[in-house]
Amino acid sequence: MTRAVSPSDAATLSYEHAGVDYDLIDPLKVAAQRAAAATGTHLAAHGFREVTASRGESAYVVDVGPFYLASIVECLGSKALVADEMHRLTGKSWYDSIAQDTIAMAINDLITVGATPLVVQAYWAAGGSDWFGDAERAQALVAGWKRACDTCRVAWGGGETPALAGIVADGRIDLAASCTGLISPKERLSVGDELGPGDAIVLLASSGIHANGLSLARKLVERLPQGYLTEVAPGFTYGEALLAPTVLYSPVTEALHHAGIRPHYCANITGHGWRKLLRHPAAHTYRIKHVPEVPPVLRFIQQHARQDDREAYSTFNMGAGFALFVKAAEAQKAVEVAQAQGVAALVAGHVEAGAKKLVIEPLGIEFGDDALKLR
Amino acid sequence: MTRAVSPSDAATLSYEHAGVDYDLIDPLKVAAQRAAAATGTHLAAHGFREVTASRGESAYVVDVGPFYLASIVECLGSKALVADEMHRLTGKSWYDSIAQDTIAMAINDLITVGATPLVVQAYWAAGGSDWFGDAERAQALVAGWKRACDTCRVAWGGGETPALAGIVADGRIDLAASCTGLISPKERLSVGDELGPGDAIVLLASSGIHANGLSLARKLVERLPQGYLTEVAPGFTYGEALLAPTVLYSPVTEALHHAGIRPHYCANITGHGWRKLLRHPAAHTYRIKHVPEVPPVLRFIQQHARQDDREAYSTFNMGAGFALFVKAAEAQKAVEVAQAQGVAALVAGHVEAGAKKLVIEPLGIEFGDDALKLR
Numbered sequence: 001m002t003r004a005v006s007p008s009d010a011a012t013l014s015y016e017h018a019g020v021d022y023d024l025i026d027p028l029k030v031a032a033q034r035a036a037a038a039t040g041t042h043l044a045a046h047g048f049r050e051v052t053a054s055r056g057e058s059a060y061v062v063d064v065g066p067f068y069l070a071s072i073v074e075c076l077g078s079k080a081l082v083a084d085e086m087h088r089l090t091g092k093s094w095y096d097s098i099a100q101d102t103i104a105m106a107i108n109d110l111i112t113v114g115a116t117p118l119v120v121q122a123y124w125a126a127g128g129s130d131w132f133g134d135a136e137r138a139q140a141l142v143a144g145w146k147r148a149c150d151t152c153r154v155a156w157g158g159g160e161t162p163a164l165a166g167i168v169a170d171g172r173i174d175l176a177a178s179c180t181g182l183i184s185p186k187e188r189l190s191v192g193d194e195l196g197p198g199d200a201i202v203l204l205a206s207s208g209i210h211a212n213g214l215s216l217a218r219k220l221v222e223r224l225p226q227g228y229l230t231e232v233a234p235g236f237t238y239g240e241a242l243l244a245p246t247v248l249y250s251p252v253t254e255a256l257h258h259a260g261i262r263p264h265y266c267a268n269i270t271g272h273g274w275r276k277l278l279r280h281p282a283a284h285t286y287r288i289k290h291v292p293e294v295p296p297v298l299r300f301i302q303q304h305a306r307q308d309d310r311e312a313y314s315t316f317n318m319g320a321g322f323a324l325f326v327k328a329a330e331a332q333k334a335v336e337v338a339q340a341q342g343v344a345a346l347v348a349g350h351v352e353a354g355a356k357k358l359v360i361e362p363l364g365i366e367f368g369d370d371a372l373k374l375r
Numbered sequence: 376m377t378r379a380v381s382p383s384d385a386a387t388l389s390y391e392h393a394g395v396d397y398d399l400i401d402p403l404k405v406a407a408q409r410a411a412a413a414t415g416t417h418l419a420a421h422g423f424r425e426v427t428a429s430r431g432e433s434a435y436v437v438d439v440g441p442f443y444l445a446s447i448v449e450c451l452g453s454k455a456l457v458a459d460e461m462h463r464l465t466g467k468s469w470y471d472s473i474a475q476d477t478i479a480m481a482i483n484d485l486i487t488v489g490a491t492p493l494v495v496q497a498y499w500a501a502g503g504s505d506w507f508g509d510a511e512r513a514q515a516l517v518a519g520w521k522r523a524c525d526t527c528r529v530a531w532g533g534g535e536t537p538a539l540a541g542i543v544a545d546g547r548i549d550l551a552a553s554c555t556g557l558i559s560p561k562e563r564l565s566v567g568d569e570l571g572p573g574d575a576i577v578l579l580a581s582s583g584i585h586a587n588g589l590s591l592a593r594k595l596v597e598r599l600p601q602g603y604l605t606e607v608a609p610g611f612t613y614g615e616a617l618l619a620p621t622v623l624y625s626p627v628t629e630a631l632h633h634a635g636i637r638p639h640y641c642a643n644i645t646g647h648g649w650r651k652l653l654r655h656p657a658a659h660t661y662r663i664k665h666v667p668e669v670p671p672v673l674r675f676i677q678q679h680a681r682q683d684d685r686e687a688y689s690t691f692n693m694g695a696g697f698a699l700f701v702k703a704a705e706a707q708k709a710v711e712v713a714q715a716q717g718v719a720a721l722v723a724g725h726v727e728a729g730a731k732k733l734v735i736e737p738l739g740i741e742f743g744d745d746a747l748k749l750r
Contacts, residue, residue: 021538022504024508025507025536027507028507028516028517028536029536031513031514031517032534032536035521036497036521036530036533040530042525043493046528048493050530060494060532060533062493062494064493065441067439069557071496071555072532073496073534073553074535075535077539078540081541081542118423118439119435119444121435121447121448121553122411122448123448125450127544129396129397129400130396132399132402132403139406141403142403143410146410146413146414153417153420154417155415155417155418155425155435155437156414157435157446158435158447160448160450161404161407164452166544166547167456167543167548167549168542168544169542169544172541174542174549178496178553180446180555182444
């Protein structure tokens with residue numbers, strides 16, 4: 001995956017070209033993870049203990065006795081830059097959509113461990129007081145944030161709206177959300193200890209790019225004849241398509257609980273695309289027999305970035321926003337529960353004994369154990 | 376408080392000159408608070424309920440049955456700009472200090488409602504991958520964060536380290552922390568319903584400016600002959616003095632609990648300085664008989680910004696970082712408990728029946744009901 005930079009129009013545009021250099025970030029991440037791991041024992045002073053298996057998972061879990069406590073902080077990333085540019089081009093505010101994206105980043109991670117999200121806190125750090133002077137944009141942000149909380153039935157506890165001139169770029173905003181939830185009853189905890197051969201892989205549909213891969217999607221604009229206003233389908237621009245808000249999956253995981261279905265494991269398909277299906281630390285083979293329909297915007301990106309399927313599926317969600325690993329006997333019912341919540345789903349494959357790899361049979365792609373390094 | 380801008384060297388430098396215009400931010404804040412308040416009822420769907428009195432307090436509280444859950448997100452603000460400038464001037468990294476400040480912003484707010492902080496999540500959003508390439512600075516950030524977690528005996532659950540080129544300014548970092556805690560036993564909840572006449576006001580010492588008022592402190596540098604390297608005391612520069620890390624008060628509130636002292640109310644003295652003593656919504660008179668020693672850096676700022684006491688105490692903590700409102704009979708013991716944790720404290724005054732105001736007798740200052748509008 002290390003290639004010459006400066007891609008021409010004819011070359012593949014991969015994530016490495018898009019300006020995020022994980023080689024620089026990873027040493028800090030590793031140091032932070034080690035230091036963080038050493039603090040888990042502090043909980044004993046308060047009569048509690050961490051669920052150590054949650055380290056390296058998408059949310060951190062503490063055993064507080066009658067239930068587990070789960071918490072997380074997540075940021076939107078660079079999708080706000082697309083909203084800002086589309087506002088410039090169309091005059092419309094897209095902040096209601098990216099508010100939902102921001103909450104989705106936190107909620108969809110929190111639910112992977114089996115938690116019911118209860119409280120969201122807003123972190124909206126602007127490049128100066130002036131940002132808040134655009135009342136239409138500010139109201140759109142509030143309205144979208146509220147609507148996403150309503151969809152997920154979480155309480156919006158409050159938050160922080162600092163004006164950080166000199167730290168956040170002038171005219172921009174850094175959007176993030178923290179989320180706290182409970183895993184109750186405790187049997188709902190899903191950190192993967194029950195995942196095993198025979199389990200089915202159910203994929204929940206995405207609405208588009210969600211909020212991962214935006215650096216590449218923004219880079220691609222340079223290649224498009226009309227930039228963000230290039231049509232991906234008649235009357236539907238690239239910019240609009242990118243800004244479809246991320247699906248909120250907590251209504252599905254809550255409905256699964258009420259239907260008596262307890263996932264053995266969950267993976268939120270975000271950065272690293274389908275390689276996130278390899279998230280669980282154990283050695284299993286994940287065999288995909290059916291792939292979901294690819295949203296037009298992702299097919300469009302794949303074509304214009306000249307990515308082969310391997311590159312595309314290792315970068316984008318390609319139509320699968322969230323993966324549930326459930327008992328085979330419950331897979332079809334899980335699909336029905338998701339669809340009753342308005343989220344398309346399919347039984348895409350299964351887990352089997354074997355070397356750690358992901359095999360996407362319909363596309364002839366394999367990702368091995370070395371494809372995803374998160375721990 | 377609205378004066379002509381463009382202060383000359385002879386003029387008072389007030390917070391309004393420092394570039395944060397609350398008139399622009401407040402309409403969004405009000406809209407967000409209203410929308411947020413309407414989401415509290417969602418908790419019933421999960422069998423829980425919000426503690427409505429916590430809306431408008433420093434942390435949001437949910438009744439989850441056996442105990443209360445408290446959560447918050449807070450940011451450092453512009454203190455990182457001081458650290459960056461001091462690094463340029465001295466070659467030393469100050470990120471261990473501002474890591475502690477960031478955690479203090481969250482922890483010191485969370486404990487006001489009676490919570491034991493359990494989990495901190497790190498939010499470190501850099502202006503690009505390059506930020507993380509400075510290994511010394513990155514390691515200082517990790518080390519300071521870890522040490523603050525150790526001091527507060529909280530678990531560092533994880534976090535987010537995005538590279539946000541185009542959103543966060545090049546070479547800068549936006550530092551924030553979210554924190555989750557429990558209020559257990561439930562009697563520890565302190566949202567002020569027991570606050571009343573006769574209660575003592577115990578003030579816990581600050582270490583300096585903490586992380587509030589930095590916009591003004593940075594603006595002041597323009598007036599100083601040697602900028603950040605101007606001495607506030609022999610061998611002790613203004614920049615160093617500003618970067619003294621914020622005191623972490625959770626060891627004190629935990630020790631108070633173990634000593635059987637339950638504050639009726641707490642106020643974290645941050646933005647708006649001593650006006651935060653008026654935080655509680657009820658009408659009481661707060662009478663201060665003794666003021667703590669003013670840290671040299673704050674006395675220095677007051678002098679060079681040509682602020683009178685009224686302006687200084689309405690902007691900075693002036694030596695009081697945290698206020699405990701306790702039964703009069705427990706006040707002296709509360710002081711001893713704090714001092715046993717290494718935090719200087721004094722019984723500064725008391726609450727009495729009367730119009731809502733703060734009277735700082737030794738300085739001849741009063742702040743009325745209109746001095747603080749947070750709700």
